[in-house]
Amino acid sequence: MDARNETTSAQIRALASEGMPTAEIARQLGIRYQHAYNVLKAGRISPAPTVREKRVTPSASAKPPLPLSALADGGFTPAGRWLFSPAEELIVDVPLPKEVGVYAFVKDGFALYVGVATMGIAKRLYFYGKPGISQRTSKRLNALIKSELLASCSIEIYVAIPPDLEWNGLPIHGSAGLELGLIKKYALPWNMRSAG
Structure with a gap:
């Protein structure tokens, strides 16, 4: 053995x-x-790093990367960073907001991933640290974050809590709209929908 x-x-x-x-x-x-x-x-x-993590030099038709400066200018604020616990599980170094919002994982001044937390930011990010057996996205990101931390990289967490809006009397979910807008405009290596 x-x-x-x-x-x-x-x-x-x-x-x-x-x-x-x-x-x-x-x-x-x-x-x-x-x-x-x-x-x-x-x-x-x-x-x-995995192939998904490598940055490709943007061409005329490729989407640009999402710099931290654009997030900060758009109202995102620092909320914490990913760490390993003594038991080598993923944890966040400070308590996160419980509100519904959008979060971004940032490395070296660029966003790797953005997501919407409809159940609240703290609860959504908890599942990245302890993914359930059927949570494919949480399991995939758990592995990516661990891989980055193992390489001695820091993954920072930024959050925004946009208001819900109304258009012609119809409700618009502010957080979901912001997440989708960022995914459509920017190259985000860990967002699978960002490639299209």
Whole structure:
């Protein structure tokens, strides 16, 4: 059994040295993400970013990245940052707002992801740290955030709480509209809908 674990650990380290991200290593070897993460952390190995995380130089037809300055100018405010707990689970360093709103995950001055929290920002982000078995988006982002933090990167959280509006007597959900507008206008590497 120890030989098998050593073989798996060696495979994890070899795949990471080839540039494969932790989540993909776990998928390829059929092991838990946490196992791959622990092996890499113990060996002080930083995984490569996933293809979705790499920025592509914008061309005339490509959407531009979303800079933090645009978020700040639009009313987003700092709300915290992602950290590892002593048990190596994702946590936010400060309490988050409970209001409905839009949140952005920011790295190196650019937004990687924006989302709407219709159940409240604190509750929505809780599920990124502890995703349920059927929460595909939460599980995917949990792995991406962990991968970035493992590479010693900081992921900051910014939030905005826009008001709901009315158009010709019909209700408009301010937060949902802001999220969709940002996704349509900007290249957000972690938003799957941003690619279209």
